[in-house]
Amino acid sequence: ACGGSGGGTTASEAPSSAGASSEAPKSALKVGLAFDVGGRGDKSFNDAAYVGLEKAKTDLGAEIKDLSPSSDGSNRGELLRQLADAGYNPVIGVGFLYDNDIKTVAAEYPEIQFAVVDSLSSGPNVTGLQFAEEQGSYLAGVVAANKAKNGHVGFVGGVEMDLIKKFEAGFVAGVKSVKKDAKIDVAYISADPAIGFKAPDKGKVAADKMFQDGAEIVYHAAGDSGTGVFQAAAAAGKKAIGVDSDQRETIKDAKLQPVIMTSMLKRVDVGVFEFVKAFQGGAKGGNNVVYDLKVDGVGLATTGGEIDDLKDKLDAAKKDIVDGKITVPSKP
């Protein structure tokens, strides 16, 4: 099914239309998307982007193409160019690691619109799709603080880097907003993305420790390593909070689902779809679009109904943030 919908036409059509594609009419909307390392099917970040892309296909009738980089990510720039040359417009890069490449490539193809997820606009034809992870994490913190009777919670980050620190900062702020004296354990798994997001066993070790020390709820932003956090929670009979997508849905393991109290949603799909839609509507780049609580670009999943009782508190917190009464820090 990989590219099955668009593949047939692309192969014959792309080369001939390559040069003239910049002025493609709206009826021939062709959206290209380049994933971050890991590629489509990672059940996470990249897949969320793909959901948005597919929505663009069904809802907007776009022809879509998605490419995954090589495992070392050395060909991000090439993928963007290959998409641009094949007549795709707009072209989206998923992940902040694209910021450099989008910048150069966008300059080479001024007639094409680009978007980069998790980073800033770097040119008149580049839209930065940013997400207020700290705001969503703040709500996760509110949940954790309210649910943890003893006021002891934890956070497991996959890789020690700024993106993940945004999650940590928001979460800590959220917890503190409810319980000033809460105990918050923080652990990171690695400095190397090749390890940190892919070591569920280490995620489990870190979370085990927190649960053993008395934490009741642990929030993770650790990619695949998060599975280990859920396992630790299940083993300890405690709870965990998922990240990015509604993990109570996407984690198919029946034993783990009940421990996932909620998930902090990062609606990359919304970001991607809205960007394509705006493009179709004639929008041009050069600006950053922040997907925050206001536009429901981040939020909490309610599957399982475990946080339904906190609805009022969460709505209040959300309102405060949206209204600007609370500014959530993005650095710990």
Next chain:
Amino acid sequence: MSADTLATAKPAVELEGITKRFPGVVANHDIRITVEPGTVHAIVGENGAGKSTLMKILYGMQKPDEGTIKVNGAEVSFRTPSDAIGVGIGMVHQHFMLADNFTVLENIILGAEPKNVGFLDISAARRRITDLAGAHGLRVDPDRRVEDLGVGDRQRVEILKVLYRGARILILDEPTAVLVPQEVEELFQNLRELKSEGLTVIFISHKLDEVLDIADAITVIRRGTTVASVSPSEVTARRLAELMVGSELPTPETRESTVTEKVAVRVSHLTMDAEGHRTVLPKGVSAEGYAGTLRAEGRRLLLDDVSFDIHEGEILGVAGVEGNGQSELIEAIMGLRPAIGGIELNGADISSWSTLRRRESGIGYVPEDRHRQGLLLEGSLWENRVLGHQTRRPSKSGIFINRRAAKADTERIVKDYDVRTPGIDTLALALSGGNQQKLIVGREMSGEPKFLIAAHPTRGVDVGAQAAIWDHLRNARAAGLAVLLISADLDELIGLSDTLRVIYRGRLVAGLDPSDVTPEQLGGYMTGAIAGTEET
């Protein structure tokens, strides 16, 4: 002895028309040998004649291209050594086939392990080995590590390995090459005993006296073919040699002395501690005193206060059973192993110099083991010519290797030393052992060395090449070269040396005059049977 049974018994081994070809070489061609049971049957022939190949065929390690093998009258066809072992054949190889890190016991039982519900039955094995060793007078400690054993012990382990498998036919491929006369005599005693028990022995040696001594029958192989079967009572060593090569045996006789007054090399109080790493003496301590202290402490010394002079034009022969410090001595002189004491070359103290500097200052080195220390087997001949001469003309020019000059000089060596090769770009591994050795000798003699260390310069080299190498040594000596000769071949030592020393447990125990010493006497010193006295 078993003469009356001979008439009725079938031959122990019958080889009929054996032919074996290797790429480009016919190692064996239509070989016919009949070995009577209960005898010692010797096989002689020059290097590369095909003796080892034939034995490997008989032991199932190689498959013959043609021909039949009969053992005790029945035709056999071996795929692996286990088939041969199965019909009672055992082989002691030309080179030791022992795992150094294993115990004697483990080496012996390997492949024929006694088992007790799936596990090794070590105690049964130990009992069996002790019994066997006692019965045949082959004393060894089954629990010692092979790496700690001397050559004589290793040889015994090899024979025990064969007997342990209940072999009735023993193949011994040059078992005496590394033994001194006393050990040889001991071995022969064992062989005679085995023979009296009805075992059959096939025996290979280049030492024709030994062959005449032990063999009941002799087969001569030349260029892969059996050329004669003789009885030892009918031939002399000289006649045998002629059968082997079709020419006269060369001798290493050399009597007219060229020794000068000038000391070329002076080694004083050379001492090497088995565990020590230090190469520099503490202040105020002499090497001699240091050796004494270490000895008093009960340290194992590989070299113990070794001192000697070699004059220009002199060949100093060092005799000794392998493992008594010869290797350490030459490696210390070459700077390959740290030792304490003085080494002077033409008056300059070189004991703290690097190997490279020593070589540059005019030391040539023919190593013991040419494959390990002497050659780049996968390198061409001219590259091998450069080896050890990287920093000297004609091989170098500035930081570069002067390929043209190196090649030209290789051509010279090939010509002067009669290295049989299709060309100087040939890889060294394509040459026969003797030709490899000639190349090494030629290389080490180039650049007019002042001092040559020659360790076993003719080991495994056939008679023709042997003579050539001896000639070169003699000529260089006449031109003033000082030579330190180490050899297991006592005839070579006695014949070539101007002065003889015996090394025993790291000490020089005797100085002998080669003109009036016999191999037997020499062997007595070498094994410690005759207590050493410093003469000369």
Next chain:
Amino acid sequence: MTRLSKYHLALIGFAVLILLMSLIRIVTGYDDITSSGTFAAALGLAVPIGLAGLGGLWAERAGVVNIGLEGMMVLGTWFAGWAGYQWGFMAALLAGLIAGALGGLLHAIATVSFGVDHIISGVAINLLGPGITRFLSETFYKEGTSAAAAGAGLTTSPGMSSQAPEASLPLLSSGPDLLGMLENTHIFLLSDLAGILRGLTHDVNVLVIVAVLMLPLTFFVLWYTAFGLRLRSAGENPWAAESLGVNVLRIKYVAVVISGAFAGLGGVFLVFITSKYVEGQTTGRGFIGLAAMIFGNWRPGGLAAGAALFGYADGLQQRNSGAVTSFFLFGAVLLLIYIGVKMRGMLGSNQPAELVTRASREYTLMAGAAVGAVVLVWLWLTVDKLPNEFVFITPHVLTLLVLLVASQNLRMPAADGVRYRRGEQH
């Protein structure tokens, strides 16, 4: 030194180690140094390393260097995930084992039959492993497949349909959990021992038990059976073995295939922990297993110690990044002990030569050790928390340090890594 005293020495060393750990726990206040949680984590982290190390041991004892363990482990993870989601944990175990063994077979074909340099073939397999698994994911887990519906993606398999059971010691580490109670008393030495024991016996995955049993089993097979003797002979002197009728080629094949199977099993273990395949989850453990084996002098016991050291350091840093600073204190204490032992030795010996020849070298060493100890104590006193990047590398640095101290006494099989061809003396 006799066998017995060596054994006793090891025991004494072990006791001293626990005593030291207990002391340091008290001094620093980091309970995690001997907590059951740390030891449970250490066990879990050590097992895949140990299994990879066993793989290395089997191959290298037969004379084949296997640097391709990582690639074989990767194959093991993928197939364990693939079989696990369909048929449960037993199938996962078998599939991972077989996949690793097939990787081993490839290595055997290249090195044993074709005489390819062992390192080279291993590197190629490390390249192939991830390539093949990615390709398999692209093929079997693509959108629209039933696997994808069950949660598979390019980088993960669906969850396993059944989990491997876990076991605990009755009474002691489960139920009343006596050890756990003892551990929480924080009594010097007693609670430490309880913590260690409990960590190693509480909720232990069956595969852990299997893996641990593999160590003595390997030891017995390799050192006390005919097959083991033959296998080791192939690593010490294959030509001798061949001349005694041992089928060296077959032995090497068997050894390398078993080696791959162990690596595959290491991969299975990772999948068991995760309950699914995750791309890249081996994170270099094949290499570390190899290091553990060298560290352990090509012996099962030593290899276990190497894996344990790495697992412990990794577990501790993962659980409590602050506790890592107590390694400074630990190192300082070890250096002081070293100095003490040396001093005694020097004062006790009145042999002049010993003094004359060794003294200056010894003094330099001791002075170095003293300076090191001071620096370490200073670091321990001043450094409150290391940057995480320096915490993460704790196990690697420790391994390097121990290798630096121990390496000169290591002895690898004599014919390890040597090309062997039938009928050809080298």
Next chain:
Amino acid sequence: MPAGLYRALLTFAGAVAAIVLAIAISSVAIIAAGASPGDAFAAFFNFGATDRTLATGLAAMINRAVPLFIAGLAVAVGFRMNLFNIGVEGQYRLAAICAAYVGTVFVGPSWLQITVIILVAMVVGGLYALIPALMKTGRGVSEVISTIMLNFIAINIASFLVRGPFAGQRAEGQLANTTQTLPQSAWFPNLNWIFGAFGLPAPRGGGLWGFLLVAVVLGVVLWVVLERTRFGFDIKASGLNATAAVASGVNAKKMVISAMVLSGAIAGLIGLPEILGDKHAFNSGFTPGLGYLGIAVALLGRNKPVGIAIAALLFGFLDRAQGPLQIAGLPSSVIVIMQGTIVLLVVIANEITGRIAVRREERYAARQLGRNTPVEVGA
């Protein structure tokens, strides 16, 4: 036919056979994945429709090959003397971040600044390689193990440096860690004029990296060093027979140290083409893994500069097809499978052809000398 030429031809034939076989195996995989190998191989040669895309594709391929070539050289220096520097990975990362940092601190005329950056990279790489060298010569620690450990350590140190001491200014909301962007004076001029010479338009992006020239010079120099100098001879001798080399006066420890440091110094350059030619900073997106790939490239190229160049270009060619393969709806991981099988098969082919060549040489030698031609002995 001269032996050397024969060996070369045989090697070449072996490599070709191995590649053909690898293609066949990959085809089976592609078919198993339900796709057509024909389409796949078309994708490999699909460089787009225009001259511009052709030039861009070629540049991408060569740009990929440049660091791989340098990595291969770095690895090969050690491999030639059986010294397995698996640590190229760590050496180049550490060197790259230090060089990128120094490039922002030290600003001077373009030529001087670039020279300084190159030197810093080489020094850092060489020094980091000195650690395993000293551990080996001093304490006998196997370099395979120590370099693997040091890789983990280097990756962490690099990530600490780029996050902390060497971090540059960032816009609010920019998440990638990065050093300060290099001033223009440190940008290596590109070689796009080469395309002009062939009548092609300039490729897009950073164009053809000018560092290619440095790599070519490096390759030539290294060839001379390895094949023509005494040092190269000592390396070769140590690799062929270490004990014989020592007996011939080669200082084994010195060789280990100098070969390792040289290898590390070359490794230091691996990251520079990308930094000087394209990214102009060391950031989170810096390409990892080139050290490990370098091992494969060196093996494929038989540790010889020319072979390594060919191998690097082959890898570059294969890697470039990542995009086209996916655009054609084919599994792009077939590339990695191809790379792996090619390496394994080429190595096996080397082994076989090498044996054939030796056999032939022996036969030839034997025939020349008439050794052991059977003598007829009258019965």
